[in-house]
Amino acid sequence: MELHGIGVGRGIAAGPLKRMPEPLAEPADVARTADAEVEIAVAREALAAVGAWLRERGIAAGGEAKDVLDAQALMAADPTLAKDIAARITAGTTAERAVFDAFASFQKLLEGMGGYMGERATDLADVAQRVIARLRGVAAPGVPESDQPFILVAHDLAPADTALLDFTKVLGLITRDGGPTSHTAILARSKSIPAIVGVVGADALVENTVIVLDAGTNTVIVDASDTEVADALQRREAWLTASNAPITDGALKDGYLVPLLANLGSATEAAEAIALGAEGVGLFRTEFLFLDALLAPTVAHQEEQYTALLEAFPGKKVVVRALDAGADKPLSFLNDAHEENPALGLRGLRALRVNEHILRDQLTALVNAQNKTTADLWVMAPMVSDAEESDYFVELARELGINVAGVMAEVPSLALMAEQVMVNSDFVSIGTNDLTQYTMAADRMLGTVASYQDPWHPAVLRLIKQLGVAGALLDCPVGVCGEAAADANLAIVLVGLGATSLSMTPAAFADVRAALLTVTLPEAQALAAKALTGRTAAESRVLGTA
Known part of the structure; x- marks a missing residue:
C-alpha cells in the first residue's frame, strides 16, 4: 500500500515506524479546592520552568530552531497570559484548567488573525501542553525512545520536538498535518x-510497521518488502553521493547557469551559507531588526547590521527585502490596528507607504551600507500589487541612492501585470509561499487548508510562467525566493518556467545543485510544459518530476 503527501527534499529512509504519543488529556473543568494564591504561585512556577527549558533547548539547537524556541519561551513569559491565568484561578478554577483555558483563548485569537500570528497559534498549543505536564508532574508528550533507528509518525511536530530530534535514531518524519511551509x-x-508532510492516512499506520519514505516521489510504502527496502537503501546511497559532491556553482547539465542563493534572517547566518556554497543572498529578511522593538531602529543601527551582511559577500549579489510587516506582524510604530483579515490588510509596502519615514530610514541605511562595501546590493519591496506601487518603490529607492531596486511577486495581480511592472523595475523575485496562499485563497499557516498550500498547483505554475515570459521579453531577472526553490524537483520546473536564480535555505543547496545537473535547459522547459498541463498539484508534481 502507498500513501502520499508533500515531500521535503529528495531524501529516502526505510525502517520501522514509531508514533508520537497522543496529547495530554484535557484537564477536568472542576472547582478549585486549594488556596487561590497557592495555585497561582504553582502556575507561575510552571510557566517559568517551561520558559527556561525552551530557552536552554534553543541554545542547544542553534540556527532557525533557536529562533522558534526563543519565541515559544517568550510566550510562556507573556504577562497577559499570566494575568489571565491568575484571574481564572481567582474565579474558582484549578491551575491546570486555568492554563488550558487561557492558552486556548489566546490560541483561538491568533488563529483568527492568520498569517504570521496564525503560525504562532500552533507553537502556543505546545507551550500549554508543557505547562500542564509540569503541573501534573508528568513528562510532556515527546519523541518516543528506541534502541533502534526508526521513522517518526505524528499528527504534527512541535518546534521543540523537531529541533531536538536525535538524528542517529530518527531516520525520517511523516506527519498527517502541515504543508511545505x-x-x-x-x-x-x-x-x-x-x-x-500532509500524509492522508498517516493516522492509520501501525506501530513497528516497516515503511519506505521517499520524499522525492512524495510516497510512503507501507509494509515494505525486503526487496523494496533494499531498493530504497540503494537509491538513498546514490542520493547521498550526489548530495555530497564537490560544491560548484548552480548549473544545468548543459552548462546553463542558475545561481543558488541563500535565504537569511540575520548576518550571523552568512558564514554557514557560504560554507554550503551560497553564491550570494536571494532574500535577506530585515524583520529581526524591528519585531522586538518598541521604536523603529535608527539609521545607524540598521546600517551596522546591513554592513555586516554585505561585508560577508564581497562582489556577490545580496537581495535585501524591505520591512515586511503590518497587521499580521504588529508593530506599534507601524500599524497595530486590529484587522479582521490581516493577511489581506495593511502589510508590506502598503504599511511602509503609510509610514514613509520608516521606509526612507531603511533605504538610507542600506545606501550607506552599499557605499561602504563591494557587495552588489539589490533591494526589493514586499507585497506589491501592480505597476503603480512598483514605480513608487523603485523611484523612491533610486532617489535615495539604491543602485538596483525591484519588487516581490507574491500577489497574483502583480504576475498578471508583469510586463507593466518590469518596464521600470530592475528585477522581480517570486515569493512562492505567499503567491500560493493568495492564488489558492488558503492561509499558509492554517492546518485545515494545508493541502491547498502547494506551489506545484498548475494555477501557481502558470503565474510563475507569466512572470518568466515577461522577464525574458524585457530582459528583467526573475528569481524565486520562496520555499518552493528548495524542492529539488520543483527547482528544475521553475528554471523551465523562466526563473533565472533560486534562493533557499542553505541546507537545500546540495539537493538542488545535484538535481539541476541532471537536465539540460530544453529538458527543464519540457518538464515545466508537462507540469502546466496538470489539473491538480499532485498531477503536476508527477508530470513535472524527472
Missing part, C-alpha cells in the same frame, strides 16, 4: 532529514 517542513529541510 510548516515548521516541521522548514526545520526538517534545515536539518536535511527526509520528511513527508
Whole structure:
C-alpha cells in the first residue's frame, strides 16, 4: 500500500515506524479546592520552568530552531497570559484548567488573525501542553525512545520536538498535518532529514510497521518488502553521493547557469551559507531588526547590521527585502490596528507607504551600507500589487541612492501585470509561499487548508510562467525566493518556467545543485510544459518530476 503527501527534499529512509504519543488529556473543568494564591504561585512556577527549558533547548539547537524556541519561551513569559491565568484561578478554577483555558483563548485569537500570528497559534498549543505536564508532574508528550533507528509518525511536530530530534535514531518524519511551509517542513529541510508532510492516512499506520519514505516521489510504502527496502537503501546511497559532491556553482547539465542563493534572517547566518556554497543572498529578511522593538531602529543601527551582511559577500549579489510587516506582524510604530483579515490588510509596502519615514530610514541605511562595501546590493519591496506601487518603490529607492531596486511577486495581480511592472523595475523575485496562499485563497499557516498550500498547483505554475515570459521579453531577472526553490524537483520546473536564480535555505543547496545537473535547459522547459498541463498539484508534481 502507498500513501502520499508533500515531500521535503529528495531524501529516502526505510525502517520501522514509531508514533508520537497522543496529547495530554484535557484537564477536568472542576472547582478549585486549594488556596487561590497557592495555585497561582504553582502556575507561575510552571510557566517559568517551561520558559527556561525552551530557552536552554534553543541554545542547544542553534540556527532557525533557536529562533522558534526563543519565541515559544517568550510566550510562556507573556504577562497577559499570566494575568489571565491568575484571574481564572481567582474565579474558582484549578491551575491546570486555568492554563488550558487561557492558552486556548489566546490560541483561538491568533488563529483568527492568520498569517504570521496564525503560525504562532500552533507553537502556543505546545507551550500549554508543557505547562500542564509540569503541573501534573508528568513528562510532556515527546519523541518516543528506541534502541533502534526508526521513522517518526505524528499528527504534527512541535518546534521543540523537531529541533531536538536525535538524528542517529530518527531516520525520517511523516506527519498527517502541515504543508511545505510548516515548521516541521522548514526545520526538517534545515536539518536535511527526509520528511513527508500532509500524509492522508498517516493516522492509520501501525506501530513497528516497516515503511519506505521517499520524499522525492512524495510516497510512503507501507509494509515494505525486503526487496523494496533494499531498493530504497540503494537509491538513498546514490542520493547521498550526489548530495555530497564537490560544491560548484548552480548549473544545468548543459552548462546553463542558475545561481543558488541563500535565504537569511540575520548576518550571523552568512558564514554557514557560504560554507554550503551560497553564491550570494536571494532574500535577506530585515524583520529581526524591528519585531522586538518598541521604536523603529535608527539609521545607524540598521546600517551596522546591513554592513555586516554585505561585508560577508564581497562582489556577490545580496537581495535585501524591505520591512515586511503590518497587521499580521504588529508593530506599534507601524500599524497595530486590529484587522479582521490581516493577511489581506495593511502589510508590506502598503504599511511602509503609510509610514514613509520608516521606509526612507531603511533605504538610507542600506545606501550607506552599499557605499561602504563591494557587495552588489539589490533591494526589493514586499507585497506589491501592480505597476503603480512598483514605480513608487523603485523611484523612491533610486532617489535615495539604491543602485538596483525591484519588487516581490507574491500577489497574483502583480504576475498578471508583469510586463507593466518590469518596464521600470530592475528585477522581480517570486515569493512562492505567499503567491500560493493568495492564488489558492488558503492561509499558509492554517492546518485545515494545508493541502491547498502547494506551489506545484498548475494555477501557481502558470503565474510563475507569466512572470518568466515577461522577464525574458524585457530582459528583467526573475528569481524565486520562496520555499518552493528548495524542492529539488520543483527547482528544475521553475528554471523551465523562466526563473533565472533560486534562493533557499542553505541546507537545500546540495539537493538542488545535484538535481539541476541532471537536465539540460530544453529538458527543464519540457518538464515545466508537462507540469502546466496538470489539473491538480499532485498531477503536476508527477508530470513535472524527472
